[in-house]
Amino acid sequence: MNLAVNIGEKSYPIILEPGCAQKLPEILQQRFPGKKFVLITNRTIAALYAKLLNSWESQLDLKSFTVPDGEMYKNIETWSSILDFMLGSSLDRTSVAIAFGGGVVGDMTGFAAAVFLRGIDYIQVPTTLLAMVDSSIGGKTAIDHPLGKNLIGAFHPPRLVLVDPQFLDTLSPREFFSGYAELFKHGFVGGREMFKFVQKNHESMLSKNADILLEGIYKSLSVKANIVEQDQFETKGLRALLNLGHTFGHSLERFFNFGDILHGEAVYWGIKCAFETAKQLKLMTPENEATIDSLVSRMKMPNLPGAIDPKKIYEYMFMDKKTESGRLRFIIPVEPGKSVIIPDVPKEVIQSVLSIVFS
Known part of the structure; x- marks a missing residue:
């Protein structure tokens, strides 16, 4: 199941196929003959897939670098260590x-590739559901800052995205559920057919029905690719719709210091x-409200690490990169x-919404 993100001379393919990671050396040798490769991963993935990494290293001119695992490490210090390794790798x-x-790995690697020697190519091999359906495509690369999420970064599209759903077999239930939030979100921005698909198959995808989940990943990729093709740099308002929630x-995430709550868990609450x-702005007809509620009400809401302060949550919104001229956009x-x-x-x-949702 292949598709592409068509953005002119920087268009790139997405390969979606169970088991395709085993073919990575062959694919790269065909697409990038004679090139040197540098691979960035985290400690968890390096341990889980040591045998696979060794296989890749034996077939490619490849050096690997491992970073700590978690959003809390998506910062200038870790990003700088990636650049240090790249600079020392000839x-x-x-x-x-x-x-x-x-x-996290995809965002930091992409941003490092964007600035290293003023820009080199990179590819995405996502291992989480969140990365497969969202962050690995679109070319947004970034690191976090203490004042907010993804505030330092660049648009730098990958040259290839290789999506192997078999990586989901080793994903923890919490990480899988978190990643599903982005697929679920596409049901509210990807057209009525996407909404119907998520509405019909919500529980089946959460229970990891392999065929239905594969179809859901494909449809989700298609939704995002279509939006990115029309608004690559988020200047027309269309791509901003992907920020629902x-x-x-x-x-x-900022309130809980980018560590105690996963991104997807926060997105569920955001949706x-x-x-x-x-509802409060009366933007829906009664029929549409009832239909949307029939799906939203089926979300299993993740636990919060602690009580929230609505005043702080509201204050932190103004550091979000979607703010324009000091005005919030929802x-x-x-x-x-x-x-x-x-x-x-x-x-x-x-403030009323925050009080109702988090009461």
Whole structure:
């Protein structure tokens, strides 16, 4: 099941196939003959897939570097250590970086590739559901800052994305559930057919029905690829729709110091907040509200690490990169499969939403 992100001369393919990771050396030798490779992964993946990594290293001119695992390490210090390793590895501008891991590894590797020698190619080999359906495609690369999430970064699309669903076999239940939030989110921005697919297959995908989950990953990739093709640099408003739930979610992540709550867990809460905002602003017909609620109400809400402070959550929203000229923008569901951008939602509405959702 192959597809592509068509963005002109920087278009790139997505290979979606169970077991395709075994073919990585062959694929890279065909696409990047004679090149040197540098692979970035985290300690968890390096331990789980040591045999696979050894196989890749035996077939490619490849050096590997391991970083700590977790969002809390997606910072300037870890990113700098990646660059230090790359600078000490005798690479040149034709070398290719490989991001082998989840969203944190993919974001940091992509950003390092964007600036190393003023830019080298890289590929994404995502190992988490979140990275497979969201962060590995689109070309957004970044690191976090103490003041907010993904505030330092660049647009730098990969040259190839290799999605092997078999990596999900070693993913923890919590990480799988967190990653599913991004697939679930696409049901509210990817059109009515995507909404119907998620509505029909929600429980089957959560229970890891292999065929249905594979179809869900493919459909989710297609939704994101289609949006990125139309608004690669998020200048037309369309790509911002992919941030449904993220203004609320990013604030939650910062509130809990980017460590105690996973990104997808925060997105679930963000989707619930966005739906409550739509209700308070009366943006849905009664029929659409009931249809959307029939899916939102089936979300199993993750536990929060502790009590939240609504005033702090609201304050942190203004450090989100989706803010424009000091104004908050929210992505709000209005119809099954359709969301819209709403600027300048009154403060009292947001405070009411936070009180209701987190009471």
